[in-house]
Amino acid sequence: MSRHSKNATATTHFTYREREAAGHGTIKRRFGRDSQLSFGVCCLCLASTNSRSPLVSPDGFVYCKECIYANLLAQKRTIQDNVTAYERFIESQERKKQDKTLQTERETLQMAMGMAEGVGAGQKPDKALLAMQKLKEKVDRATDDEKREAMKKTSFWIPDCAPTQENKLDKPDTMTRDPMSLEPMKLKHLMPVKFDWNTSAPDGKPKVLCAVTKKEISHHHAVLLRPSGQVILATCLKDMVLPTMTCPVTGLKLRKKDIVHLQAGGTGFSAHSTVEAKKYRPTMT
Numbered sequence: 001m002s003r004h005s006k007n008a009t010a011t012t013h014f015t016y017r018e019r020e021a022a023g024h025g026t027i028k029r030r031f032g033r034d035s036q037l038s039f040g041v042c043c044l045c046l047a048s049t050n051s052r053s054p055l056v057s058p059d060g061f062v063y064c065k066e067c068i069y070a071n072l073l074a075q076k077r078t079i080q081d082n083v084t085a086y087e088r089f090i091e092s093q094e095r096k097k098q099d100k101t102l103q104t105e106r107e108t109l110q111m112a113m114g115m116a117e118g119v120g121a122g123q124k125p126d127k128a129l130l131a132m133q134k135l136k137e138k139v140d141r142a143t144d145d146e147k148r149e150a151m152k153k154t155s156f157w158i159p160d161c162a163p164t165q166e167n168k169l170d171k172p173d174t175m176t177r178d179p180m181s182l183e184p185m186k187l188k189h190l191m192p193v194k195f196d197w198n199t200s201a202p203d204g205k206p207k208v209l210c211a212v213t214k215k216e217i218s219h220h221h222a223v224l225l226r227p228s229g230q231v232i233l234a235t236c237l238k239d240m241v242l243p244t245m246t247c248p249v250t251g252l253k254l255r256k257k258d259i260v261h262l263q264a265g266g267t268g269f270s271a272h273s274t275v276e277a278k279k280y281r282p283t284m285t
Contacts, residue, residue, distance in 0.1 A: 083172055192229050195208045217231070220264065225241070
């Protein structure tokens, strides 16, 4: 047994700590309550929507009016730029096709003129001679193409033989989307909401209250009644809304599509929220 065989660096394999230090293996991190969005917070600026004209998307995400308007405007500008670039790409492709067609027609015309000069003025061209000339030119052209392709493979440093890659553009998406769910969404799909705020919370942060029970809504499931803009707890929906299909606060008539389920606030419990993030890295075996 050697002198240093008992040292940690004398092993023939990596330990768990050494693999982590070398940057191998999937990384997992667990988030706490501070990393979760609270109910009534804008999903873009992460600030409270108190007195900031909150709007709700069809998927139940809450945004500030200023933030979601700016986001949709930025999306429209990006779409416009992508459409312009795609139109230029299509025009360049059409131009290349036209140039190729003109080049083919020019070569055909030059070939016909050369054959006419070879026959001579006042003489009728021999069909066999014309056929032989066409066959010879076709063979010469094929040979030249083969030589050119072989040169491209072997002499790639020559500018004319350098490989080129065309940037192909796909047809851009022209729909604006919800920043959180990535579902198609337009400006007219946003719904105004009237949150009932409790500004006298112990921690100093305003909290959203149920419009009926006046209970604080933190991680609870809540729904938006679209005609009135009122937000109530999902537990009140079955007893106070569904039997009569009217708003319990304003008395307005409701339809099924007028009931929008809002995204609940996050917690630090894995049974309620996604509290773990993973990042894949190659594993050392």
